[in-house]
Amino acid sequence: MTLRGNWKLVKSYLQYRLEVDQLNKNSIRLEETWLHHLLKWAGEESFDRAPKIKPVFPEYIKNSVTEKGDLFSSEYQRKIVGSARCFLMWLTVHKKGFRHKISRIYLATLKTRTSFNNPQIHEFVTLEEMMNIASAPVYSLRNRRIKASAIFWFLSGIRIKAFSTLPIKAVDFDNLSIKQWPSLGVETKNSKSATTYLLNIEPLLKVVREWDRFIRKILPENSYWFAHISPDTGNLNSDNLKVGKHRDQRARKDLKEWMLKVSLSYHSPHKFRHGFAVYSLKKAQDMGDFKAISQNMMHANLSITDGIYGMFSQEEIKNRITGLNNYSQKTTFSDSDFEKLAVLVVEKLRKE
DSSP, X not given: OOOHHHHHHHHHHHHHHHHTSOOOHHHHHHHHHHHHHHHHHHTTSOGGGGGGOSSOHHXXXXXXXOTTSOBOOHHHHHHHHHHHHHHHHHHHHHSTTOTTTSOHHHHHTOOOOOOSSSOOOOOOOOHHHHHHHHHSOOOSHHHXXXXXXXXXXXXXXXXXXXXXXXXGGGEETTTTEEEEOGGGTOOOGGGOOEEEXXXXXXXXXXXXXXXXXXXXXXXXXXXXSSOOBOTTTSSBOTTOOOOOTTHHHHHHHHHHHHHXXXXXXXXXXXXXXXXXXXXXXXXXXXXXXXXXXXXXXXXXXXXXXXXXXXXXXXXXXXXXXXXXXXXXXXXXXXXXXXXXXXXXXXXXXHHO
């Protein structure tokens, strides 16, 4: 059973995050989900006794399971524990009676650890899979739309919510650019605004360019790139200029149906974003490339990009470490690159 006082504190914190930190409602819902685990862990114990509750919260989350009985992924564990740490830290600053019972030393213990015996490898779409998608047949306008969309996700690394609200006028294939601007109606994470760019992979670009030319002949520029299709006629609907609340679910459903029909392995839209990141990071030659990839994914800093997408497989680790003495085959970093990399490494070590 959840202690009512704890529940009221969480509600107060979420209201603070909404009004003061100005998080959008989607982010608030996510934080509420993550903090639900903290409420369950504390049970009938007040949050001011958090340092004395056993098992400790990171251990509790490590052994928690989903409704299907699966352990939480390491990334999801990190988000839950990180949210709990921020909430408890907020209590020590904004609520009486917590500062002396929840110490900074205790807060520093609220972190997850990666197991290097069984590291979490992110699922991602490979370039080979993308080439198969590009050459796969389509049987309807809906198939053609989702095929172009999936390739767009990989080439851009765009989030599905932003993509589903992206107007035609925000896409410029001449400059391989995308205006992910909330001022154009694009629903980006935390309402960030950025102009991002597409990977220059011609066989894939050919497919998305063909779709782009097709819709521009029929639809106004304020229509969506993931164009509306009339359920009655099966044709593009130029009269519908609204995007539904669950528009991104339409893309997921179409993708699953089409990939099953053409005998390709299904990946969720976000795995195409992962594919963009992994492909790009493997091609990166220096810290400048690394920073550009991070900014193109609209990450707040390099640590996020590296922490989520920079993990190598065991075979990649082996090949890179054993090949470090082959200097002539490697692109060297400049002194400024080394300085930037050193700062990043120190920052990551300090947070561990």
